[in-house]
Every structure is written in structure tokens, then in C-alpha cells.
Amino acid sequence: MFCYQCEQTQRSANGDGCSSAKGNCGKDAVTSDLQDLLVHAAKGIAQYAARARALGAPDNEAGGFVLYALFTTLTNVNFNATRFVTLLQQAAQVRDRVKARYEEAARAQGLTPETLTGAADWQPAADMDGLLMQATEVGIKAGLEQVGEDIVGLRSLILYGLKGVCAYAHHAHVLGGESDAVYAGVESALDFLATNPADMNALLERAMALGQLNLQVMEMLDGANTGTFGAPEPSAVRVTPVKGKAILVSGHDLKDLVNLLEQTKDTGINIYTHGEMLPAHGYPKLKAYPHLAGNYGGAWQDQQTEFADFPGAILMTSNCIIEPRPQYRQRIFTAGPVGWPGVRHIADGNFAPVIEAAKALPGFKEDVAEKTITVGFGHDAVLGVADKVIDAVKAGAIRHFFLIGGCDGAAPGRNYYTEFAEKAPQDSVILTLGCNKYRFNQHDFGDIGGIPRLLDIGQCNDSYSAIKIATALAGAFECGVNDLPLSLIVSWFEQKAAAVLLTLLSLGIRNIRLGPTLPAFLTPALVQALVDQFGLQPITDAQSDIDAALMRQAA
């Protein structure tokens, strides 16, 4: 295996990347190699799908498969080698269907179909050993000796960003959000990667185009979420348990959550959110369920201890799963793209086994004194009080906005974000999204003239809200986003964050602070290019970065 797609990748003097029998995320070499092969297979589908679409014969069903397939290859999503063998077989079938569709469309228009090679011509080996042999040819570092680290790094940036795009698009897709343009964009990006591009400028251009594609996807996802569940509104969420049987829902998939809420109505079972599911409490149609009892625990990296202590069933709806401990292995279930070998997977949205488990398990024996936090500051809620915010800025009551958002993780150095939030001056407002907020969201930040100093925008899936708020403020102040008293302090962990970063860069947003480390796939030359072009900066220490942000504003 070789993988360096996430922040926890193995770092060493001999080069960065997980390359032993098991990655730091827990992904074993077999699964990693099969994931590489699935990416290759997806390129093959896209090669034909892009050409078919150009001839007016799009195949959005294949598009949906590609979104799902790439989502399964994100960090901390699917660790089940068996699932990947099945997905590879399905991928070949999808590719053959799309190929036939393309050839038929070409002939119908009097054209001779292209004969494609490479990924488009891939045939899955008959057995596991054969598949693993095939995988050795298509890993992320294939062609390194010919093109060098910088080109491989840029290809990786695009691939990993694309994985994030696909994950977000899949989230929209399950709620009925679809777009021909998005499918076309994904197919085009994969088709591009299938050519093993080696032109630096073309790669950079493609990376920015991917950022723009992600903006469309995020808008589509925002529309799917708010269209289905209503616009988030500020809501108090209980973070202490109540007595009774319980199910914990983690991940990002709001459709799985609503299905579970429906299926547990009147059973007496309380539903708790975990990790990135916390913002669900802000949606009117979700919080209307009285048994959506509260939030339990913190960010994903704490799940092994928190899940072990949770006295009910656990449902993992999307990333980020880590190896289930024996203490809860029998009572954790996966859904959607998630998988772990030996853990029961629910593919059809029927959560009866989860409910059965919850009924048999003890649940919480006692109420714990109520404690709440507030969520639900999506773009509608924030922009609904925009006049008040703008007045506060003009009056000098609000000096600066800090967006401290992104993923959390277990790596040392992430206490930077806690310190940053706590040290942010009293006349600043902190916007946050993603699970990084668990580092500080139970801290009492107070308010500025009735405007809470901490505004929780939502999941990382809600990044569109942050962009919409920033651009609306820029409009109100008649300036560019870069001229706003706004600093972006982004913590990244995996590929969804890579997609959002590309979006921010493609919008021309400068001076983003990125941490806790820079991606291993960005070579020194690539980092320099991003610094030169976008002012991208690694984080230093919290106080220095706060001072620098305020100084730049003052200047």
C-alpha cells in the first residue's frame, strides 16, 4: 500500500506516507490496494461516461455509482475488503454499460467510437490475488519516476479533492439532489486524471476548476438539506443524557437520521447525535421529533472510548469510523458508504436490527443535569440578523470575525484551535463548522450586543453557508471577501477538507491559515506556489496568528 491522503499519514525522514501493512487510519494494505483499483475503475467509467455525455447520452446512474464508489475510498469510511471486491465487479459492469451507450450514441451520429485504453480497458481479475496484482500498477505514485513528485502531488491534490466533491455530492444525492453539471464535472475530472496529466499549468487549472465544481456541489447539498428539513435555526441542544433506551447516530447523513427517527417514533428510544451529526438539531423538521434527545460525546477521534461507554446501539452513517473495540463491536452498525469487517451493515435503510439492539441494551439509567449548547447558525439564520451584525461592525463592537473550522483529529498540535478560540479577543466573533468545534464549543464565549460570539454554522457539509455568509457580508460592506475583517483558520484532516480548500482558493480567498500540518502530498514547490498565489500559510501559534490577523486588518 501507499497512501498519503490524510493528515494522519505517516511522516518520516525517508518520505511521508503510510506504506506498511496497515495505515495509521487502520486501513490494511489489501483494502488500500483495492481502493486504488476502485479509483482506477472509476476513471474507466468516467472516460466513457464523459464521451457519452458529450454525445447527448448521459448516464446519471453511472454518475451516482462513481460518487458512491469514490466516497468509500475516503479516510475512515470503508475498511471492508469484501465490499471493495464487490464494488470492483460492479464497476466493471457499469463501465461496460456506459461503454455500450457511448458506442451506440457515436454510431447513431455517424461517428466511429474511440477505442480507449488504460482504465477504460481494465478487466477485473478473477480472484483476490489477481486484483492485488492489478493494484500494484495503479497506485497513487504510478509514473513517479517519469513525472516527478510535484506532478504526482498535484494529481493527488485533484484526486483527493475530487473524492471530497464526490462525498458531498453523494450526500446531496441521497436527498434527491442531482445535477447534470456535477456529474459532468466529476466525469471530466476523472477523465483528465486517466490521461496521467503531466503539465503543471493544466493541473493547477484543473484544481481550480475542481474548486468551482465543489462550490456547485456544496450549493446543491445546501439546497438538498434545507429543502428537505428546513433552514437551520438557532437551537439549544442538550449535551447530557436523559434516562432511557438509546441509539447514538454518528456521521453526516441526515437521511439516515430521519429514517431512524421515523422508525423509532413511539418506541421510547431516545436518539442522540454524535460528532458531525450535531448540527441536525438545528433543522426544524428534525428537531420536531421529541425523541431526538441530544448530543453525546465529541469529535470522531474520541469514538472508541465514547462508544464503549454509550449504553445503547450505535449507527455510523458516513465518515469517520475507526476500528470498533470489542466492547461495542456487536452493537455498532454501519450504513451507506461506511464499512468495517465483522460489523453489521444496513444497506436498505431498515434499521430494525439497530432498534432491536437498543431495546435489549440498558440505556441510560439516570437523567444527568441538563446542559445545553446552541447550534443552527446557517446562512439563513446569520443573514437574517445581518443588519445587526453590520451595525455592530460599523459601531466598532465587532472588530473581527474568525472562521475556525474544519476537521478535528488526534494529532498533537490541535490544541492550537482551542487556544485560538479562547484567546480570540472579546470584540471578535467566532464562526465555526466541522467537528473541529468540539475543541471549544462548550466554552462560554458570551455575546456582543445579543449576537453570540460563537456561531456554529454546522457540519463540514455546510461549508457553503460560510461562503455565503462571507460573500453577503462583502456585498454589504461593498468590498471583496479578502477585504473583510475575516480570517479563515482551517484545520484539515481528510479529502472533504481538500475539496473545500480548493473551493476557497478558486474563489480567490487569500491568507488562509492551514493546519495542524500541511498535506504530505503537497511538495515544497507546490506549497510555495500556493503561498505565492494565495497567501496560504501554515499555522504557527495561536496568539501570534491572532495578532497577525488583527495587524493585517489594521494595516
Added chain:
Amino acid sequence: MTAYPIELTTRDGEQIRFDCAEDQNLIDAAAAVDIILPSQCKQGGCGACHAHATAGDYLLGEHSPDALPKDGGHGSLLMCRTYPRSALSIAAPFDHNRVLFQAIPRREAEIAELAAIGENTVRLVLQLLPDADDSRAAQFEPGQFMELELPGGDLKRAYSLANNGNWEGRLEFLIRLQPNGRFSTFLKEQAKTGDKLMVRGPQGAFGLEETGLRPRWFVAGGTGLAPMLSMLRRMAEWQEPHEARLFFGVNREEELFALDELEELKAALPQLRVEICVWKPGDAWQGYAGTPVDALRRDLAEAKTTPDIYLCGPPALIDFAETAARELGVGEEQIFSERFLPS
């Protein structure tokens, strides 16, 4: 007493460290700091704690020669009978997730069913009683075992579970009655529905490997069928797509049992092929005459893809089957076994 550092590396590359005194065995030393390593009899008799020393010196205490593979190679040891004489590095044949970092649960159960199912074989079904949290749930992995303890606590025996984890709290065992065996005598002469006993578990690292769609072949001798039933029932319940074969062997037809269950399994798991093997059949026997190792050897010779092979039964069956599998090209990492010894 000198204590030495022990570094145990699990199959998936995780490291577990603890100290062990010269007069302590590795299993007990780890348990003293709440690291519960897979083991069973703890008397050097069953082979459940087989591992390899990769560095360091140790004394291997008294043990059954059947508990170690005949060709286990240098450093082959039983952790329950290993006493360090220097710092030790141990390579374990199980993954980190099979190590429990808390005390093994001990629950009260009552006999729900006890029935003869073949010559000298009984099915014992226990119903877990509500625990301190008012839960009856039976949570275990297919292939694991429970230690059964009679009231008084001086008689304990370990048996593999034949069913799957469930929320009703049912534990099913297939038990071979041993002549003059104390637990067997209890089952044969005293035990009745409603009797209480204690169960300690789940324990053990034997279980399904989840490394892809490689075929899964199961070789069972006698009540070695129990963990195989559990694994196959899991496959059926989850509708896992792997090609599967079961070679189930006994000495004489009269010893056969669980044939109805196997028919049910075949219906629920259409890709399952079952070969019932009778070593010394009577004239009327129309099935396979020979040992499950003979049948395994025959089918392996014709297999296009080498399967993962799961073995459970008496030590001789395990040794012969392992030898046959290796000779026919099955990699060491594809062979998983659990030895049954009379107790």
C-alpha cells in the same frame, strides 16, 4: 523477583507491552494489568494461546505436545506456559481487536435446553439472565467460546458457541460427552432445564477473516463443528457472498449430529457445499467414506483459487489438515485453527 518487559506484536501490527516476572506466565502477567489475551485452558493443553517468540529467552513449562503444531518452528510457544528469562518479543497470531482491555464478563445463565443429538453428543442451550444493567444481550463473535462454571466454581470447561450473537441472550453449545468426565457426568446425570450456572466470556481469537472474497473452507472434526456452525450462520444471516465448503467428519455414522441444522444452512446459504465424512462407515453409508482431511485434500487439488481454511477438532486432525493445506499451496496466512482437547 526479576520482571522482564514483554512486547507483543499482534498480527495487524499493533504493539502491547507489559511486564512479566520470572515465575509468572505471559497470560497471567498481562491479565494482572487488565490485558486479556486470547487463551482457553491456561494449562498448556489446548493451544488457544499459541504464539511465537521472535527475540529473547524463556522457559516453556509443562504442556501437552498436542497443543503446539508439530512443525510450529523455532520460538513456537504457549503463552500460558511461557516464563520469561529475558526481555521477550512475541508475535501473536491474532489481531489487536481480539485483546480485551477489561475483565472478562461473568454472567449467570440457566439451562434452557439439554438434548442428546448424537451418540455421546448433546446440545446445551443456555439463557443468560439479566445482568446488573438489566440486559440479557449475548454479544460475541462467531468462533469464540465461553467458559462454563458449575455452582461452587470448582468445575470449569470451555466450549465454542454454535449460534450467533443475539439480543435474547441465548448461547448454544455442542458438547461431546467424555467417559468419566466431570462436566460430562454433570450433563448426563444431573443437569436439567432451569439449572443455573455461570458463563465467563466471550473469549478466544478464532473467527472469520475478513480479507476479501477468497473462498472459505471449514474442516470440522466432531464437536469442532460448533464454531463452524456459528461462522456459517453469521455468513447466512449477513448473506455474505463467499464461496463456502464444510467438511464435517466423524468416525462412525452413529456419531453424526446437527444434520438438520446443516440442511437449514444450505438453504440459507446457497453457495455452501457440505461434505459429510465418515471414517469407518457401515455398509449402508452412501456418503463420503474417509476423513475430512482426505476430502479436503481431494478438493484442494482441484481448486482454482486457494481458499481460507478454518480448522477445528482434535489435534491430529488439525495437524494433518494443516500439512495437507500447505502441501497443496495454501499460504500460512490462510490457515486458521482451534484445537479441541478432551477435558
